[in-house]
Amino acid sequence: MRHSIIDAEPYGKFHRKLFFLSAGGPFLDGYILSVVGVAIGGASADLGLTPGQEGLVGASALVGVLLGGLVFGWVTDRVGRQLMYTIDLVALVLSSALCLVVPDAWWLIALRVVAGVAVGADYPIATSLLAEWLPADRRGRTMGALVAAWFVGAAAAYLVGYAVTAVAGDEPWRWILASGALPGIIILLARLGTPESPRWLLRHGRRDDAREAIHKAFGRYPTEAELTVLAEQEPPAKSRLSRVFTGGYLRRTLFAGGFWLCQVAPAFAIITFYPVVLGAYGFSKGGTALLWSAAVTLVTMAGCFPCIRLVESWGRRPVIIWTFVASAIPLAVLGFFPGLPAVLAIVLFSVNALAQGGGNILQWIYPTELFPTDIRASAVGVASAISRIGAAGGTYLLPLSLDHLGLGPTMLIGAAIAVIGTVICVLWAPETRGQALHESSSTTPVRRARETAR
Structure with missing residues (x-):
């Protein structure tokens, strides 16, 4: 089998820079x-939010993520990764x-929806661009490491909130919510000038532009033979969103969206309202609960690192199955014994x-691995949109569930969702370790194996 120039190029300076720029989105x-x-307490007191409105404020950004991923994944496949890579951050x-x-x-709910749309757009944009530049032997661990950046951001939010509330209380909640604009500006400026994906360019018949993009990234022009190999892997094709829901890709879409939903439905609800949940165990909502929220979020990030290695040595399938099992058990214990x-x-x-951290990678x-270049961003967008149905629903319903059902039944619901995720992965999770994009x-593994053996 002939390797493309992207799979043959050693992981280097360009890949590391692109990873950090892409990690800015998560x-x-x-x-x-x-x-x-962090801000919900001050916003609730200042704006007089009802419990239902609190849930909407928490869930509104997730609704935006759903819309952003669904719409802008398809747009990204149509107009390119590099252009959308900067527009969404504006x-x-x-x-x-x-x-x-x-x-x-x-107004607060509306602005949170818009912020969520931008975040949702960045999922398919940044992940597709990064995956399409990575060599096969580093793709799994590098793509998995993107998730760690999510937890760094979450922990930073809790620490910033703790620092601000310790000094000024809940009153500056507007400044806390607006603080995300500062890192957004920094990442936006750093992303300017990122080269377009040569895989996407070849799919749109832009061979010369693909050659220039490779030169910009690797510091040399590809030979005609190298470009031809990549072009054979990425034949021109028109992006059609309908392909995500037809043929062999329908089951892959349901699998990707389904396991993602089962991961984030309980996780986002708990993470978003960690101060509230931990407050039920006696922690001060204004201080200690925020520090514990940051600590547990960092623990989640720590769970990513061993699995980043395991997805390459052990495989994608066993990692995702067993992390679902391991996440269900503690939630079940918390549910059956809420007075711990x-x-x-x-x-x-x-x-x-x-x-959760291990499985989330x-x-x-x-x-990004289960769909071809012409629909990759669309598929990531659809999968993230499916997942955000669960995330938004869980985040909206968690404060209502705590109020009406209590802590124990709420934790048991989270455990049940994790069990459903386990079943989905046992039935549908494929193994893609070590394979080129x-x-x-490809939906024809037998044929692919024969071609590889030639």
């Missing part, structure tokens, strides 16, 4: 979606900054967080 996602849990910066002057609950001492509750939340590995995205 960082902002984690920050923006988590900072609302919307994010503006929507965050405007929180400084929000007059009422519905706070220290034991923190231990169980930490075990759940480690498992597959969220940006599987969707054009191989893992």
